[in-house]
Amino acid sequence: MMYFRSLLVASIFAQHVFCSVTETSIENSGLTDAKPLSISAIHGSRFQLSCDVPAESIYTQWSKNGIRISNNESRLSITPDQSLSFSSISKADEGLYECSFEGEEGSRARQWQFHVEVPARIKEFPTSQSVTFGDSVEFSCEAIGDPLPNISWFRDGKQILNGDGSQVTNASHYRQFKEFTKSDITFLAVKTENITCRASNMIGDTERISSRSFIMSVYPREPDETKALRGYCSLYNGFICKSHLAGVGFVWFNVSDDKASGLLNEEITKGIWETVLVHTKEPCKSAAEKLLCHYAFPHCRILNGNALSLPLCYEDCIAVRQSLCFNEWSLIEEDKKRGVVIGSRGHFRLPQCETLPRVDDVDENGHPKCSHAGLTKIKKDQVTKTCLRGNGRFYLGEANITKQGIPCQSWNSQSPHSHNRPPPVFEEMKDAKNYCRNPGGEEPKPWCYTMDPIVRWQHCDIPYCPDAVPGLSPDIRMLPIDSAMTPAMTLLLSGVGCGALLFLFLVFVVFWRFSKQRRNGYHHPIVEMNQLDIDVDKLTDNVAYHPMGSLVDSRLERLEYPRNDIIYIRDLGQGAFGRVFQAKAPNLAKGEEFSLIAVKMLKEEATEDLRSDFEREACILAEFDHPHIVKLLGVCAIGKPMCLLFEYMACGDLNEYLRSHSPNNYIVYNSNPGLSEIRLSVVDLTRISRQIASGMVYLSERGFVHRDLATRNCLVSDVHIVKIADFGLSQKLYMQPYYKGNDNDAIPVRWMPLESLLYNRYTTESDVWAFGVCLWEIYSFAVQPYYGMTHEEVVRFLQDGNSLQKPQYGPPSVFELMKQCWRIEPTERPTFPELYGTLVQLEREFERCLTLKRDGTTSPAHI
Template sequence: MRKPGGAALILGFILSFCSADLVITRPPKNATVLEDTRLLMHCEAAGNSKPRIKWFHNGDLMSRIGTNYKIRNTGTLRFRQVKVADRGVYRCKVESGKESLFSDPAHLVVEAEVEIIKQTPESGKLILPYNTGVRLTCWAAGIPGPKMQWRKNGVSIIDVEEHGVVIEEKWIAPDSILSSVLHTGNLTETTNFECEAVNQNIGGDSVQSKVFNIIVRQNEDTNKRTSGICLPYNGTRCASVLGTSTVFLNLSQPTPFEDQEKMAADLLDQMFNVETTKTIRERCNGHGEKLICNYVFPPCENYLNPKPVPLCRESCTAVQDLLCYVQWPVIQNSNIHVKLPTCDNTLPSKWELEAEGQPCTDANLFDRDQTEVTSHCYVDQGRWYNGTVNMTKSGKPCQQWSLNYPQKHKRPPDVYEELRDSENYCRNPGAEEEGPWCYIDSNVPGERWEMCDIPACGEEMESPKEELKMSWSTILIITVVGSVGVFVLGFVAIVCYHIVYNKRKVVRYKNTPQDDLEIDIQKLPANMSYHVVEEPIRLNPKLQAFEYPRNDIIYIKDIGQGAFGRVFKAKAPNILKHDEEVYVAVKMLKEDASDDLQADFEREASLMAEFDHPNIVKFLGVCAIGKPMCLLFEFMSKGDLNDYLRICSPEMYMNVRKHHTFQLREGETLSLDLIDQMDISQQIAAGMVYLSEKSYVHRDLATRNCLISDNLTVKISDFGLARSVHRLEYYKGSDNDAIPIRWMPLESILYNKFSVESDVWSYGVILWEIFSFALQPYYGMTHEEVVEYLKDGKNLVCPENTPQQIYDLMLKCWSRKPSHRPKFQMLYNSVSAFHEELLKKRTKDISEV
């Protein structure tokens, strides 16, 4: 509770002594705050007797306690979380004896981050007939009022005539809710539209967007619009794939065959010229060539009614996402006028159309080579191995290919012919690896897939005669030793029996037979002393030692909310041996969490349990017995570093700094100088040196994922995306993983590759955040514009008042080639040296004064 200032007390005493009139010594002031923040409005007065204080909102008298506020005995109006409905004019009325006095009006402005509150169609997805228009609507709310931007296939719609659309906007609620309607012309191909709402509030820029996927069905009538002819292929560029098979030539082109041949050549040249490793190149080339040739020259069987046979969705997806995942985005983003096929629901499925007698072409990607079909060994790379080995080299069980848990993947049996009816047996779909392998049926962090112990054909029969001789000799030795052992054991058993029998003269009871006894636990009488555990706890062994009784947790207050559930501050008595009461941050999994979310939740805890470093948030315990599952971490009093940097910014609004949620220590101020900034940078570098030495890639390194406590202690947190790379150069994330584009290098954005070197890039962005006081990187740009900015070789500009040598360090972190980026140990040494230099200079300056 805040006590009145010394000046107010002295003034009150003087006024009381002199029998002065009633005076408001601390009137309420105007304030501008963000919705859901804490707010105090003060009203203090002095008079002949202790004043009574009342509050009025927009002229109406306020009760002492409301749903969102409380008027303290001191007269302070305290909002727990300010809402938009709380904005307006506030006045306090003070009464002392027969005197009363109103304060001047104080205006409360409540701003709100932008939010798209409704969209039609709600699902964001529509399937339309060919040549049909559609109406799309987005409603966005925010204070100040939002602005709306529409995009078509990622391109901002500025000239509506060029994009064939009409946009209508109107305000539903003045200055707060905007309705934007987009009317399209008739669509002839699948198109993505996106509405993006933006507003600038006291907390900075806030952005939210929604995507509409409009799928246009290419029906039979559509195909008839394309005139063509079926002819044998007689070119050279696709001869190795097509031979002299009959293909479709599009007569709507000036020179059909030449135009299609050039299109195929352009695409294939682009694919072959992409710089990548030998393994990735070999994996893609044959499959990519088959797909492109069958896409440009579709099969065509009916000479009387020529129609191109489309690609099968499964084949297109396999090449795009698995076999040519590096080359594909490079070609898509190139400047050539021809484009790759769109591998989505507009392409037919081979399983759906086969039943209807309407084939699509799988581009011969999955033609089984019968000479390579084996069961006890594998030929070449083992693509057609069909044995029943279902364990990895290290003895770990294999996951079923038809399942997507615990390991997520994009290799379903309906895509790969070699995975059909494969159970959980080792396979090598698409010949991606050197031999058969499988995903590991385990939730252990760092264990995703492994090769299987299957010999290559020709290796499994080495030295058969020697093995046979050794086998016979081994059998003979085992037989002799076993016979002697049985005889000795039998003799000892008989002797023991007679000794026991002669010594014990007791009645013998026969045991109740157990072998054939079947008991249904559910049918036994109820007994409160026992219970049936429906789902046994399968906790990672690393976490069992961290189990903490959930009933001992003492709730204090909520801290935040995430996709996993709530985070709240609490006390955890005796969680540490040396301290009876410890404040903790409790991360609680929501009860309806999916199996994937629960697995990620436990995986993060398993990772954190391995870490022990002063700049890594410490994992203290887990509540896994009962639901919901809770993780307990050390409590960091000042919250996340991003918010703290914003509050410490010289340009930040005074009222936001005044109403921060954490308590300042004696003598502590909300400001950071260069030495403080270097200290923060040094601590984060120290934590990353530790992680990199343990071969962990964080993947989401940013100030929002660093926490700060007393004395500017900074610790790295939020390991929900971290992965162990060990000897692998890169970790390739799944497409379901969200990529923080503004903190990532191009190899992570375009190819989904993550490494220690990509974390180094992110550290460079963290330095930029620290010295810009948490401005949004590339602020003012959309995500698409950020990617183009990086492709052009541009970097973030140097923040104001940043030393040149620190900005030079940022530029080294942003080297385009990962191998050219500095190691974390080098970064730590550089930052530490500069920090020490600044400390010495400060000491010298003080001594001279």
């Protein structure tokens, strides 16, 4: 079905409609001297005004609102063909632009009235809060945009309309010379709900949406006497939470359970423990266990003769959700959206952290209002100031330099690195300034964000305390020798000593017999071999059994090539693994005296992990044989450094290829008739896209996830064939539906969907999203996706339901294909065979349009 939907998109654009689109997508044609032409562009996009100056003109000048424009403006430049180029459009660029020039017919001028459209964006919105049942509640939401956005409200996904007990008012306002839309909503609070404020406006024929959600928690107006009587206070006498609830005093039990004494909660807790938490790693495992126990068996307090259960504390909940168990919590929430729930959860639900009371909240009698699990508290007996114990969770010293000598960024600062972790709930972060810390013990040792814009964060080099062993709990201490040497310990050590002596004696006997056999000749138990005169030390080395067999994957053995035969030509660049250079390799390919190759050489100081990744890429490529996947021709794995030998792609990577052929870089060589202007048409761009899709069909059908599909990782040959390369992040799915990355994986944020950014999940569907971004790069001639945004802003941009706008040179049918790739639900995205089929159809349609244009004009349109 997805395939036919994709074909339907392509068939919508009839001949006369489609051809007119490609004709006007290149430059602002049709400009006249009579009156200004009204034009518009989208905020943040690249744009170019073409003056179309006659060749005989001797003088050209640009002005805005009557003020001359120079060629050294920050975001403006005048190109060699006298066009006005905007690197990133903003509202400040609106105005009347004029291009004046002197020619044989005298002075002439052309004018444009330029307007900038801004997608809707919510600026101010409510936060999660608690209200009382039956109260009349009011919320406000403000949004900006041009055209002014319209704001709508939703309750648990259903739109709130006037006349259903709610009152919604929208009005435009001015603040600091800026116009914005403000919406107020009033309704009765009857139950806890998820409220969403959504702003939208139309940019061209596309609706731009920004949304923000919050929880409105509704509590009873009067104390529920009957509910309070259903519980009682008692000491915990179970087993599963014994270590976490010891010494906390009374906990609350629900007498309405079918099983008395909290046995139902005990069974549910045990089930979650055994099915979920047993597979969880530290520091999440211990923190989740403790939080679960305080959730299942909350602290109990008597009020007016009634037993009251105290909810979890906000600080503990936030620490687990946003720091200690960030990935695990996110995966549970994502599975819940897809209808996948934990079978053993019973009546337990993930708590809404924002609705919980704080640790410092007390009632009128000074009693706490929540069950504090102590996850954010400092253990004063484990605090250190000059050295580390364990993972340095409670190091409170003043070291503020990383292990590479980079100064630390202040935790309260968002520059040079914007961040939202760690959450400000850990006591060790109080007055932390720019000191190295390990909040929650999340890392192996203290760390900090750095003042180097390139290095986001790094561990600090702090020595361990003399009596502490790295990796062990700070509670472990050296025991006094007298207390350790009990009779049982003495007997144990004696046994170990005797066993060690016996082992050494057996080793001596075996070695002696082996030496005797070597002196007297080896006697096979069946066949006498002493008549063979063989000197083992003089046997010829067999590479199949010596270095290659033990050090290199067997898939690479057939590709081994002698490194001394490689003839260096020139350097090509520096990659993540090391140096890349062009070379010649004699007799590498059958029937060829020399093969022109690109050599990817692993740097000598590479870590074991980097070497493993390097070899993994080679193993992956060794399995591939496809015209649109770069070919691995050989390897040099014996000795160091390890090298990979690839077919040479003369035109380099696709990103640079697109930039060099961008319309902004066209150069007409009038003085040299031997040189010609090279332009890429919409057919050329679609052919490039179709070739990449073909390679991805091959990969997806073999269960491989590329994880870093982008124009920078595609190469172009001298005959303009495009091939997918750089498989350093690739993984095979095998039997799992998705691959989950680890903390050391590289993160190409601008090419990743939300499920990869938030939950570290990589699937063929996430490759489809990246392919959509790759299409956007192709039809924008390698503009950086989300130009002008930081990585954090990109994530928030996607969470708001936004996506990339139509690229400057992208036909509507191709942009529709991109939007299909960027659907939030992975299962709703097209497959690579469907994408390939659609691009084949579009390429044929574009070729037909260009053929018709050539028949009617002498100068076919190019992109």
